[in-house]
Amino acid sequence: GAVVSQHPSWVICKSGTSVKIECRSLDFQATTMFWYRQFPKQSLMLMATSNEGSKATYEQGVEKDKFLINHASLTLSTLTVTSAHPEDSSFYICSAIDRAGNIQYFGAGTRLSVL
Amino acid sequence: AQSVTQLDSQVPVFEEAPVELRCNYSSSVSVYLFWYVQYPNQGLQLLLKYLSGSTLVKGINGFEAEFNKSQTSFHLRKPSVHISDTAEYFCAVSDLAVSGGYNKLIFGAGTRLAVHP
Numbered sequence: 001g002a003v004v005s006q007h008p009s010w011v012i013c014k015s016g017t018s019v020k021i022e023c024r025s026l027d028f029q030a031t032t033m034f035w036y037r038q039f040p041k042q043s044l045m046l047m048a049t050s051n052e053g054s055k056a057t058y059e060q061g062v063e064k065d066k067f068l069i070n071h072a073s074l075t076l077s078t079l080t081v082t083s084a085h086p087e088d089s090s091f092y093i094c095s096a097i098d099r100a101g102n103i104q105y106f107g108a109g110t111r112l113s114v115l
Numbered sequence: 116a117q118s119v120t121q122l123d124s125q126v127p128v129f130e131e132a133p134v135e136l137r138c139n140y141s142s143s144v145s146v147y148l149f150w151y152v153q154y155p156n157q158g159l160q161l162l163l164k165y166l167s168g169s170t171l172v173k174g175i176n177g178f179e180a181e182f183n184k185s186q187t188s189f190h191l192r193k194p195s196v197h198i199s200d201t202a203e204y205f206c207a208v209s210d211l212a213v214s215g216g217y218n219k220l221i222f223g224a225g226t227r228l229a230v231h232p
Contacts, residue, residue: 004158006158034219034220042224042225043205043222043223043224043225044159044205044222046219046220049219091156093158093159095158095159102147102164102166103149103161103164104220105161106151106158106159106160106161107158108157108158109156109157109158111156
């Protein structure tokens, strides 16, 4: 099956710093990737849709200047949490669409802790 | 607008017993349906999917689900669970792409399956 790699798996940072999370499709090309946020014991909330070569589409209520998304190639999308604060602490998960566009394959997630 | 309801937030069950995790959806158009499993501190793994064809779908790890259009349900079942099945299970729906594009996944709140020895 298709593999999506997400890095890092866990990051701790100081308040005010920026953190970059990478999402790679290892064995397929992904024209579309998604970024989700998951709070403890809750479901996944879609933050944004990342399209290769174009600007990301953000969901209502998600600050695009806070969560910068870059999808520079068919196998890599990055999410940068700028000027992170403790309330940004969460589990961030990416996913990528296969060629047929029917199935999302998920990364293992990144746990962000902002101190 | 689409929505997904997972009727049980937690399902405790003994090892080797059968289990059913319930999922209902609402949509004004035809849909694709998915079940994902999430182990602690991990991403989501696809268990099974319904795109078209047979309404009984078999997935990995011995799970199966049945699409019931009249009841707008997609319940997940396993005849005999193992301790290793303990995890969070998410039902998700996306509507059929209208113009060949892709539509977003809408997730249910999740069901915590706890298998006890």
